[in-house]
Amino acid sequence: FPHLSVGGNLAFGLPPGVPRAERRRRVEAALASAGLAGMAARDPATLSGGQRSRVALLRALLSEPRALLLDEPFNRLDASLRADFRRLVFDHGRERRLPTLLVTHDPADAAAAGGPVIELGTPEGPVRHRVRRGIGPGA
Known part of the structure; x- marks a missing residue:
């Protein structure tokens, strides 16, 4: 505002x-x-x-909020800030047990989220749905 x-x-x-x-x-x-x-x-x-x-x-x-919908939330942050801010946002969500939907092209964002990941292909190619139970450390 x-x-x-x-x-x-x-x-x-x-x-x-x-x-x-x-x-x-x-x-x-x-x-x-x-x-x-x-x-x-x-x-x-x-x-x-x-x-x-x-x-x-x-x-x-x-x-x-009762849920978070995040669309490329970290793409404007300097690389040096991204990791810390990802941690802040996702820790906040986990502490409050908020359902979180993250749309990103950055695998590091998806890894930081630490939840199930759905990858979709490009509109030009065949779409393959892959669901993984997390891609971060320990997944």
Whole structure:
């Protein structure tokens, strides 16, 4: 939401009824967990694409969803941030037992998700459905 600050964007995702002080605490904690501490007052237009992506994902996580649908959520992040942010998002989902559907072209994203994987072929070629019970370590 371009008319809100970064903190306002995150607070918007919080469920109604959360007291103001608690909203502020959750926003600051979320920003710190994503390497964005101290950016609550910033205008979203001043953020890089990767920073905006992290704010959008944090807003989704703060909304306490009953499921997550993630479409290429990490593709705008620098390689150095991807592993940490994947861990943050997927750990959040696992801790809350959230059903998560991830659409990605990056095998590392799929491995980090740690769940069943369905691979589909290209529209031009024959489609082969392969279901695997995870492709990460220990799978």
